[in-house]
Amino acid sequence: MARGIRYFLSVTLKLLAVMLASVLMIVVTRTATFPSYQTSPPACEESDDDFIPADKERLARFTSAIQLQTVSYERGVGTPQELVKFSQFIQESFPTIHGSPMVRRDVVGNYSLLYRVEGSDASLQPYMLASHLDVVPVAEEAKWVAPPFSGELKDGYIYGRGTIDAKHSLMGSLEALQFLLSRGHQPKRTLYLAFGHDEETQGHFGAKVISEVLTQRGEKIKFILDEGTPVGDGLLPGVSKPVAFIGVAEKGFMTLHLEVNEEGGHASMPKPESAIGILSKAISKLENNPHPNMFGTGVEARMLEYVATEMTLPYRMLSSNLWLFSPLVAWVYSKKPQTNAMARTTTALTRFNAGVKDNVISPEAVAVIDHRIHPMSSVEEVMEFDLKVINDPRVNVKVKNSRPPAPISPYGKDSPTYMMLQETIQQIYPDALVTPTFMVATTDTGHYWNLSNAIYRFSPYVMTPSDLARLHGVNERISVKDYERVMNFYYHLIVNMDKPLETKRHGHEDEL
Numbered sequence: 153m154a155r156g157i158r159y160f161l162s163v164t165l166k167l168l169a170v171m172l173a174s175v176l177m178i179v180v181t182r183t184a185t186f187p188s189y190q191t192s193p194p195a196c197e198e199s200d201d202d203f204i205p206a207d208k209e210r211l212a213r214f215t216s217a218i219q220l221q222t223v224s225y226e227r228g229v230g231t232p233q234e235l236v237k238f239s240q241f242i243q244e245s246f247p248t249i250h251g252s253p254m255v256r257r258d259v260v261g262n263y264s265l266l267y268r269v270e271g272s273d274a275s276l277q278p279y280m281l282a283s284h285l286d287v288v289p290v291a292e293e294a295k296w297v298a299p300p301f302s303g304e305l306k307d308g309y310i311y312g313r314g315t316i317d318a319k320h321s322l323m324g325s326l327e328a329l330q331f332l333l334s335r336g337h338q339p340k341r342t343l344y345l346a347f348g349h350d351e352e353t354q355g356h357f358g359a360k361v362i363s364e365v366l367t368q369r370g371e372k373i374k375f376i377l378d379e380g381t382p383v384g385d386g387l388l389p390g391v392s393k394p395v396a397f398i399g400v401a402e403k404g405f406m407t408l409h410l411e412v413n414e415e416g417g418h419a420s421m422p423k424p425e426s427a428i429g430i431l432s433k434a435i436s437k438l439e440n441n442p443h444p445n446m447f448g449t450g451v452e453a454r455m456l457e458y459v460a461t462e463m464t465l466p467y468r469m470l471s472s473n474l475w476l477f478s479p480l481v482a483w484v485y486s487k488k489p490q491t492n493a494m495a496r497t498t499t500a501l502t503r504f505n506a507g508v509k510d511n512v513i514s515p516e517a518v519a520v521i522d523h524r525i526h527p528m529s530s531v532e533e534v535m536e537f538d539l540k541v542i543n544d545p546r547v548n549v550k551v552k553n554s555r556p557p558a559p560i561s562p563y564g565k566d567s568p569t570y571m572m573l574q575e576t577i578q579q580i581y582p583d584a585l586v587t588p589t590f591m592v593a594t595t596d597t598g599h600y601w602n603l604s605n606a607i608y609r610f611s612p613y614v615m616t617p618s619d620l621a622r623l624h625g626v627n628e629r630i631s632v633k634d635y636e637r638v639m640n641f642y643y644h645l646i647v648n649m650d651k652p653l654e655t656k657r658h659g660h661e662d663e664l
C-alpha cells in the first residue's frame with residue numbers, strides 16, 4: 153500500500169515537473185520571439201519652410217485663448233459671453249481661414265463651431281479634427297504658480313486652465329490650417345474642424361448638435377481625431393522610450409443619483425438609522441466592493457503587447473505572456489488609480505448632500521456616483537452589480553446620465569487610418585513607440601459614432617506621471633516645445649491626409 157502511494161506521488165511529481173518545464177519553455181520562447189508591432193519612423197523630408205515655429209505671435213494667440221474663461225459648470229450652465237468672445241477672437245486671429253472661399257463656418261447649437269474646408273477631390277470622404285472650446289472650473293486657485301486664466305509663460309511652460317484640456321488642440325489645428333492656406337494650399341480631401349462648447353458637461357448642446365447637422369447633410373466621415381491620450385514619458389513601467397498612446401476606444405459612463413428619504417425630526421430623539429446613515433452605508437458598500445477587474449479582456453492587453461519587445465526583461469516576459477500572467481498584471485494594475493482605471497469599471501463618489509441645521513435630523517440624503525464603464529462591460533451590467541451590492545430598498549437609485557463604452561476603432565497594420573496617424577506621430581516624435589489604448593475619460597466623440605467607424609483620441613503633448621494631477625487640477629500647463637509640436641502634428645496630419653491612404657509598406661488599399 154505504502155509502495156503504491158510512493159509510486160503515485162513520484163509519478164505526480166514528475167508530471168508536475170514536466171508541466172512546469174513546458175510552461176517555462178513556452179514563456180521563454182514567447183519572450184524571445186514575440187513579434188514587434190513597431191515600425192520605423194518615415195524618412196524626414198522636413199525643411200525650414202515646412203515647420204511652424206512657436207513664435208511670438210502664435211504664443212500670444214495661444215495665451216489670449218487661455219485668458220478667455222470659457223468655463224462649463226453643469227449641463228446647460230456655462231459661460232455664454234466668454235464663448236461668444238472666444239468665437240470672435242478666433243475669427244479675428246485667423247483671417248486667412250475666415251477669408252478663404254474654401255472655408256465654410258457654421259455656428260452650431262449657439263456657440264459650437266463647425267468649419268468645412270473644401271477639398272479639391274470630391275470623391276474622397278471628408279475627415280474631421282475635433283476639440284472643444286470649454287474648460288472645467290478652477291479650484292484651489294491659491295496653489296497655482298501663475299493665475300489660472302493668465303496663460304503666463306514661466307520656465308518654458310504656458311500655465312492656465314485649458315492648456316492641455318484642450319485649447320492646445322483647438323488652437324494648434326487652426327494654426328496648422330492657417331499656415332497651409334496662407335501658402336495657397338488647397339487640401340485634396342475635405343476637412344472638418346469641429347469645436348464643441350460643452351464637452352466638459354457631456355456635449356449635449358454642442359457635439360450632439362454638430363453630429364445632427366452632419367447627419368442631416370448626409371456626411372460619412374473617413375476618420376475622426378479628437379483630444380485624447382498623450383505621449384507618455386514614464387507612464388508605462390518597463391519602457392524607457394516615450395510611448396504615444398492612441399485611444400482607439402473609450403470607456404462608457406453612468407452617473408447615478410442615490411437618494412434616501414426617511415422621517416426627520418428633533419435631533420434629541422433620533423431613531424437608530426437616519427437618511428444620512430442609510431445612504432452612507434450604501435456608499436461605503438459601493439466603495440468597498442469594486443467592480444470586477446477586467447484586465448486582459450480588451451485593448452489594454454494589446455497596449456502592452458504592442459510595446460512588449462521594447463520593454464526591459466521582466467516586463468517583456470509578462471507582456472508577451474499575458475495568456476499566463478494576465479491575473480498578475482491585473483493585480484498590479486489595481487494598485488494605482490491611473491492603471492486601476494484601465495482594469496475595471498471605476499466608482500467615484502462625487503457629491504454628497506444632506507442636512508440643513510445642526511439640531512435637525514435630515515429627512516433626505518442624496519449622493520452622486522460617477523462610474524466609468526470598462527469597454528468590455530455595459531450600462532446594464534454596472535447597474536445590476538450596484539443594486540446587488542447596495543441591497544437596500546430604502547436607497548432610491550436613479551440613472552442621471554449614461555453612455556455605453558465606445559465601439560473599438562480599427563487599429564494595427566490592417567488599418568490605413570491608424571497607420572497614417574502612427575506615421576504622423578513618428579514625424580513629430582521619431583523616438584516614440586506607438587500603441588493602442590482606450591480613454592478612461594470621455595470625449596465629444598461619444599456623439600460621433602454614427603458618423604465614422606474610425607474614431608481616434610490623441611493629444612500630441614508629453615505627459616509624465618506627475619503631470620496626471622494637472623488634468624482638471626492645479627497648475628495645468630503645456631511646454632512651449634510641446635505646443636510647437638502640437639501645431640506641427642496637425643500640419644503633418646493635414647498634409648498626410650492628402651496622400652493616398654494606401655501604403656505600399658503595409659499593403660493596404662484606400663477604399664475611398
Ligand SMILES: CCCCCCCC/C=C\CCCCCCCC(=O)NCC(=O)O
Nearest residue numbers: 317352380381382387388397491593594595
Ligand atoms: C499603464 C498606463 C497607461 C496610461 C495610458 C494613458 C494615460 C492617460 C493619461 C491621460 C489621459 C488624458 C485624457 C484627458 C482627456 C480629458 C477629457 C475629459 O476631461 N472629459 C470629460 C470627462 O471625462 O468627464
Ligand SMILES: [Zn+2]
Nearest residue numbers: 317318351379
Ligand atoms: Zn477635454
Ligand SMILES: [Zn+2]
Nearest residue numbers: 288317352624
Ligand atoms: Zn476635461
